[in-house]
Amino acid sequence: MKKLRIGIIGVGGIAQDRHIPAFLELSDICEITALSDVNGGRAREVAEKYHIPHVFEDYHQLFTEVDAVCICTPNKFHAEITIAALEAGVHVLCEKPMALNAEECKGMIAASQKAGKVLAIAYHYRFMKEAQAAKKAMSEVGTPLVARVQALRRRKVPGWGVFTNKDLQGGGSLIDFGCHLLDLALWLMGNPKEITVSGSTYNALSKIPNQVNQWGTFDHETFNVDDHVTAYIKFENGASMLFETSWAANIKDDQANVNISGVDGGLNVFPFELYTTKNGMLLNSEAAWLSGEENPGVPQAKNFIDACLGVDELVVKPEEALQVSQIIDRIYESGGNSL
Known part of the structure; x- marks a missing residue:
């Protein structure tokens, strides 16, 4: 061949x-x-x-x-x-x-x-073992109701390349890091059509001089992209999403996760867990082993x-990636608190 x-x-x-x-x-x-x-x-x-x-x-x-x-x-x-x-x-x-x-x-x-x-x-992220397992397990969740998406870093503004250059990148934490978990959540939910998007964007921390940063150095005076973003998204099928992403936030530790609650059950992606009810019990199930590539x-x-x-x-169809960008556009349009 x-x-x-x-x-x-x-x-x-x-x-x-x-x-x-x-x-x-x-x-x-x-x-x-x-x-x-x-x-x-x-x-x-x-x-x-x-x-x-x-x-x-x-x-x-x-x-x-x-x-x-x-x-x-x-x-x-x-x-x-x-x-x-x-x-x-x-x-x-x-x-x-x-x-x-x-x-x-x-x-x-x-x-x-x-x-x-x-x-x-x-x-x-769609190709990670946990994500592939979650996609297969969505039948246990049933109709999705609420997704909770966290793509959070405590102090990891990329201090290399052009990540903080708005002209070249279009934004900061949302368009760089948050997009991954947003895409993953939408895919798991079956890519329902969004009807309302409300967001808030911030960069107050990265505008303060002499900030602690684990990923190199950057110029706080010229920093003009988002380092922290929140959003609430409603879909035409009645589902909703609570979304948050950051490069810099005063939180305990980094988080990268999608959690979905549905009519029949719920799941957590990282680590992969299922939440169900059966025989009069509340059950939490953990995977003892997941198939798939580490990379x-x-x-x-x-x-x-x-x-x-x-x-x-294709696992990632371009029309699905377009939806991610459409939601990002709407978050930026509605959330210009500090930018």
Whole structure:
């Protein structure tokens, strides 16, 4: 069987820590044939490290050497590069969030449909063992009523790259970290249509000089993205979601979790637990063992490759990633307390 030729556009941390190792682990069905980065020197170093034959500073030149690309650039360039790749007849796996805003996402979907090529978005939390178990167990929950979503860090503003650059990223904790757990909760609930979204955004802590931060340093004077966000979302099927995310908040410890209560039962994702009633008892069930990969990047990459080869459906469909961006847009629109 012919291997799928993969190109990586943007060779920063997420490319080297997740995507390149995942594709290399799947070398029986794919091969990384090209890299592109505006920093040509860094691209050449990465290519030499992983024995990748082709390097380009202009990503357009990469398209002739690949069947599919993985886009790992700042958010500002997701839509532009995705559309260019699709128009060149190349499948796309784009890092999350899908784009800066929902309108850009719609343009990406239209380009995918016109080209007849795969467009996947890298919401890798869906591929975690706990998340896969929770999806299977939603039948025990029944009709979802309330979801509680926490994507909280106490003092972990990313002090590297462009994470705090609003022009390049579009936002802070919500668009960077919260989007993962928001996507996961929506997927578990069956992606019901949102009807009202009310949010509040803050960055008071990160504007204070000399703050303790575990993830490097940043300029408090120019910090203009959100470091803490809350939201309440109502859906047309009557369900609701209580959502909170942060890079910096005065809380006891970090939290990354989705908890869903339904008509028949409830579940917690991290750690995976089920809450039910049976035989006149309240029962809490824990998983003694969960099947699946420890590294969610591997099943994510395999699902993308299999979709490109026409042997599997995408786990993360672009229309679902669009919904995440639509809700993010509405939270930002309604919640500009400090920004």
